[in-house]
Amino acid sequence: MSTFQAPKGTYDLIPPDSAAYLAVREAISAPLKRAGYGYIETPGFEAVELFSRGVGESTDIVSKEMYTLTTKGGTTLALRPEGTASVLRAALQNNLHKLGNLPVKLWYSGSYYRYERPQAGRYRHFSQVGAEAIGTEDPVLDAELIILAVDAYKALGLKNFRVLLNSLGDKECRPVYRAALQQFLAGLDLDEDTVRRAEINPLRVLDDKRDAVQKQLTGAPMLRDYLCEACKEYHEQVRELLTAAGVAYEDDPKLVRGLDYYTRTTFEFVHGGLGSQSAVGGGGRYDGLSEMIGGPALPSVGWALGVDRTVLALKAEGVELELPATTDVFAVPLGEEARRTLFGTVTELRRAGIATDFAFGGKGLKNAMKSANRADARFAIVAGERDLAEGVVQLKDMRSGEQTAVALDALVATLQEKLA
Ligand code: ATP
Ligand code: MG
Numbered sequence: 443m444s445t446f447q448a449p450k451g452t453y454d455l456i457p458p459d460s461a462a463y464l465a466v467r468e469a470i471s472a473p474l475k476r477a478g479y480g481y482i483e484t485p486g487f488e489a490v491e492l493f494s495r496g497v498g499e500s501t502d503i504v505s506k507e508m509y510t511l512t513t514k515g516g517t518t519l520a521l522r523p524e525g526t527a528s529v530l531r532a533a534l535q536n537n538l539h540k541l542g543n544l545p546v547k548l549w550y551s552g553s554y555y556r557y558e559r560p561q562a563g564r565y566r567h568f569s570q571v572g573a574e575a576i577g578t579e580d581p582v583l584d585a586e587l588i589i590l591a592v593d594a595y596k597a598l599g600l601k602n603f604r605v606l607l608n609s610l611g612d613k614e615c616r617p618v619y620r621a622a623l624q625q626f627l628a629g630l631d632l633d634e635d636t637v638r639r640a641e642i643n644p645l646r647v648l649d650d651k652r653d654a655v656q657k658q659l660t661g662a663p664m665l666r667d668y669l670c671e672a673c674k675e676y677h678e679q680v681r682e683l684l685t686a687a688g689v690a691y692e693d694d695p696k697l698v699r700g701l702d703y704y705t706r707t708t709f710e711f712v713h714g715g716l717g718s719q720s721a722v723g724g725g726g727r728y729d730g731l732s733e734m735i736g737g738p739a740l741p742s743v744g745w746a747l748g749v750d751r752t753v754l755a756l757k758a759e760g761v762e763l764e765l766p767a768t769t770d771v772f773a774v775p776l777g778e779e780a781r782r783t784l785f786g787t788v789t790e791l792r793r794a795g796i797a798t799d800f801a802f803g804g805k806g807l808k809n810a811m812k813s814a815n816r817a818d819a820r821f822a823i824v825a826g827e828r829d830l831a832e833g834v835v836q837l838k839d840m841r842s843g844e845q846t847a848v849a850l851d852a853l854v855a856t857l858q859e860k861l862a
Contacts, residue, residue, distance in 0.1 A: 451558065451566030458768075463569070465763045466752050467551050470571040470594040477590055479549040479573055484528040486553065487511075487519040496527035496735050498702025500642040507556035521555035524701070525572040526728065526744055527735065533576050534737040544577035545742070551749075563719030563751050572725075574744035576732075581676050584707040584727060584743050585683035591711060591723060591745055592689050598752070599761040602714045603722060605689065608697040609677040610645070611669050612705050612729065619668035620644055630658045645698045651718075664695045673706055680707055703728040707743060713751070715758025722755055723747030770861055771798040772814035776807060776826035783830045787823070787853065794854045796861065814840065820861065823853070 448454055455463055471481075494504050509521040522528055529548055533539060538546045551571045558564050573590065575583050588605065595603050611619060627640040627647055636655065640647050648659065669677065684691055691709075699708055708726035716722070725745025732740035756763065771791060775784040781804065791798040799817055801810035807824070814822045825835040834847045837856070848856050 449566070451560035453565065461765045461768075462753050462756065462763055463749055465765055466598065466749050466756070467569075467571055469598045470591075470747055470749075470752075471549055471551060472597070473590045473593045474549040474573050477547070477586065479547040479575075482529055482532060482548040482550050483552070484522075484525075484532045484550070487521050488528055488531065490518045490520045492527050492531055492735060493520055493523060496530070496703060496731055497524060498643070500639070500646075501701055503556060503701065507558055509555050509557055522552075523554055523556045525550055525552070525554065525570060525746055526574060526701075526703070526731070529572070529574050529744075530576065530731055530737070530740075530742065531735060533574075534732065534735070534740075539577050539738070539740055545575040545580075545583060546577055547573070547575045549573045561719070563716050563754055565750060569749040570746040571749060572744060572746035574742060576742040577740045579729065579741035581679035581707075582683060584680045585687065587725065587743055587745055588680075588684060588691075588709055589687050589689055591725075591747060594747070595711065595722075595752075598756060598763070600713070600752075600755055600759060602759055603755065604712050604714075605684075605691040606694040606697050606710045606712060607681070607684075607691045608694050608708045609666065609669060609673055609706050610698065610704050610708050610726070611665055611673050615668050615670035615673055616665070616705070619663065619665050622663045622668065623648075626662050632658075643702065648696045649698045659696075666693075666695050676706055699724055699726065703731040703734065705729045709745070711747070713755040713758070715755055716751060719751060721748070722751045767797060767818070767820065769799045769817040769819045770796050770821065771857060772801070772810075772817050772819035772822045773798060774801045774805075774807065774810040774814065774822055774824045776824065778804075779827045780825050780830055784823070784825050784835070787825075787835070787850065791854060791857065794858065796854070796857055821857065823848075 490510055493508060497504050503523045508523050510518060512518050529550060533546055549572065553567055554570055555567055558566060560566060573587060575587060592605065610616060623644045624640060627644055632640065636647060650656065697708055697710055704726040706727040710724040711722050712720040713722045723745060727743040729741040732738060773784050773788045775781040785800060788798050788800050801813055805813065811822065819840055822838040822840060823835045824838060829835055833850050835850060835853060836845050837848045838845045
């Protein structure tokens, strides 16, 4: 071990497990690409104010979990704790909303940073794939995003996940509800922190996981009883579209989520095999965010799915992903001359699209065959100087042990056929 360790709350993605992470990112992004979402990449850090204004001063993400730093030039920056504010900032800065059709549909994949209490499924550095559809208010768009996430989970082979759905209302109806909820909360026996939260962001109290709080919330006014006609109608359409697409969901009137910017449709994807960190992804509509960060009115909707927790969910369900073989063929040269010639063959095989590795370092036959086994190669090609002088290599099927001489100039075609 070296003197250094990965910082608390972080871990290294290493082979072979790292292959599952790549496969998850790929599986989540594939349905998005088919649905017209374009790839966007934004910096790993942004102005602190983007998040404090966008995500909200009263959220845990901003008030407790943000990594902030001051540059030598005196600018304060934050490592990005989430993706939506950055993507919207980038869309506005690059005038994407003026250049093409609305909605602007974007997807992203990357690392996010939150100073959290580390535990299983909760890290200080984690990875998300996200999608945002910017500039259009249309329940079909909300439904589209939920369907694309569900299709991604299904494509991965996940079964034990659920979709929770709620509406948070809009600037017409939410303030009325907020006041009613605040009045209700004022009559409860809450700790100091929660009393303060009830003043700043009362909806978040509904999300409190503690039993002592949850017990007192029985009988609390529910937002769904306060939704204005427009919000009710909108939400009903989202629900109908999901049902028509065969997506099962559960109405969760207490689902509020931790970010201030959400309006109307809010949803979360939860998995049963993850213990208390049950959310594998979440999102919703954020019609007011653009104006909060100085842009024009751009009603938008999006989600972010956690890659780390999706991998944990796959493990919990015992799903084996179909990963491409890392090594189809392992080449074993016998002798110095064979080493150079056979490496030429390795390059040729690789260029032909065959995953090929080599016994480096002048290993003896026995050790080299051990390496071929460890690499889980389907075939080994073994060649000494005499074979090569005759223009052949010995092709060994690692499963059957069968060995045949194959002409060098027929090797690519032979292997392509056998591996097909
Ligand atoms: P939680 O309620 O578990 O804290 P959240 O509401 O903070 O989740 P979001 O901001 O909605 O999470 O992020 C979307 C997804 O990103 C989550 O559903 C989860 O899968 C993942 N995620 C969020 N925070 C972490 C973290 N600290 N470690 C690993 N994954 C995370
Ligand atoms: Mg959180």
